Amino acid sequence: MYELPVVCAVCGLPEPEIFTIGGLRRTFCPSCHHSQRIDVEPFDYKGFAMGGAGRTPERLAAQAGFVAPHIADGARALEIGCAAGDLAEALRRRKTFSAYHGVEFSPARDIAATRMDRVFAKPVEDLLASGEVEAASYDLVLSSHCLEHLDSPSDVIAAMLRVMKPEAALFLEVPHRGGHARLPFDDNRSHIHFFGVSSLTRLLARHGLETRVAETGARLDERYSDSLRVLARRPAPLRADPSILSDHPKLAGVDKVVVWGAGRMVEEMLAHYFDPARIAFFIDKDEGKQASLRLGAPVRGPEALGAGSDWTVLINSLEFEAPIRAEIEQRFGARVARIIPISELLD
Numbered sequence: 001m002y003e004l005p006v007v008c009a010v011c012g013l014p015e016p017e018i019f020t021i022g023g024l025r026r027t028f029c030p031s032c033h034h035s036q037r038i039d040v041e042p043f044d045y046k047g048f049a050m051g052g053a054g055r056t057p058e059r060l061a062a063q064a065g066f067v068a069p070h071i072a073d074g075a076r077a078l079e080i081g082c083a084a085g086d087l088a089e090a091l092r093r094r095k096t097f098s099a100y101h102g103v104e105f106s107p108a109r110d111i112a113a114t115r116m117d118r119v120f121a122k123p124v125e126d127l128l129a130s131g132e133v134e135a136a137s138y139d140l141v142l143s144s145h146c147l148e149h150l151d152s153p154s155d156v157i158a159a160m161l162r163v164m165k166p167e168a169a170l171f172l173e174v175p176h177r178g179g180h181a182r183l184p185f186d187d188n189r190s191h192i193h194f195f196g197v198s199s200l201t202r203l204l205a206r207h208g209l210e211t212r213v214a215e216t217g218a219r220l221d222e223r224y225s226d227s228l229r230v231l232a233r234r235p236a237p238l239r240a241d242p243s244i245l246s247d248h249p250k251l252a253g254v255d256k257v258v259v260w261g262a263g264r265m266v267e268e269m270l271a272h273y274f275d276p277a278r279i280a281f282f283i284d285k286d287e288g289k290q291a292s293l294r295l296g297a298p299v300r301g302p303e304a305l306g307a308g309s310d311w312t313v314l315i316n317s318l319e320f321e322a323p324i325r326a327e328i329e330q331r332f333g334a335r336v337a338r339i340i341p342i343s344e345l346l347d
């Protein structure tokens with residue numbers, strides 16, 4: 001038996017509540033709701049594969065289905081606690097990887113080695129120190145049902161961050177609190193940390209990682225039928241990008257559009273995500289807006305569509321999309337070649 005410090009490993013609260021289950025003390029943090037053992041029974045991982053349970057095809061497909069949409073083909077992946085490489089195999093059915101490496105201490109790594117490009121048997125910190133793994137070299141780092149076994153999950157997340165490229169994704173899965181919706185706590189002696197949504201996302205945030213997707217109720221097996229899985233990244237910079245709406249395939253081949261609607265969506269949406277050089281002029285029935293400029297283009301009354309032909313009209317309104325479309329078709333049907341509502345560019 002050994003003791004861990006009585007301080008919340010997630011938020012650092014110095015005096016979390018203490019209670020005893022099965023003769024062993026653990027904490028509960030009233031600030032972030034993390035719970036962790038103080039009294040820990042040593043566990044021999046050499047003969048035990050972490051993540052060894054939950055190898056059903058349904059479970060592996062659910063995990064791979066959660067991760068796959070967030071990575072590109074050709075990614076380099078590192079899975080910490082990869083057990084026999086089942087998740088790697090499931091992911092490789094959905095995506096190509098330029099490299100898929102694993103870390104596993106148990107003998108399961110012999111099987112993993114047949115499914116992955118390389119399997120290491122050292123902690124990530126040691127692999128970085130020896131140069132076997134390079135800093136900032138992976139697009140995806142994964143760890144399933146591993147973090148809850150570690151004395152200091154924070155140290156391991158710090159090591160994961162070091163091997164992640166700036167844009168890389170981190171996938172984690174742990175039991176959600178006790179791991180079973182009907183059982184108030186879990187007394188698995190090899191589990192040291194009991195994460196909730198707030199404590200896991202807070203731990204990641206402390207390391208500068210933003211949780212983009214979180215899911216509870218993920219089934220590992222009967223005992224851990226309520227697992228928590230998250231996908232996190234470093235926060236993306238808040239950058240305007242006119243290509244997001246202007247380069248939509250619906251506008252392919254269109255030089256300039258007439259934007260119907262010079263209201264709030266101009267500043268809130270088009271100013272950030274639509275190239276003003278693609279706007280011929282605005283139309284708005286509010287005479288107070290006519291004769292002014294929006295994004296450098298004039299605002300005119302609807303009759304402006306009566307001059308010229310072959311217009312592409314962008315309906316810049318969600319609430320009034322249907323009546324605007326009806327009015328354009330009725331009054332200017334012969335002059336307008338295409339009507340594209342902004343709802344379609346956002347879809």
Ligand SMILES: [Zn+2]
Nearest residue numbers: 008011029032
């Ligand atoms: Zn805490």
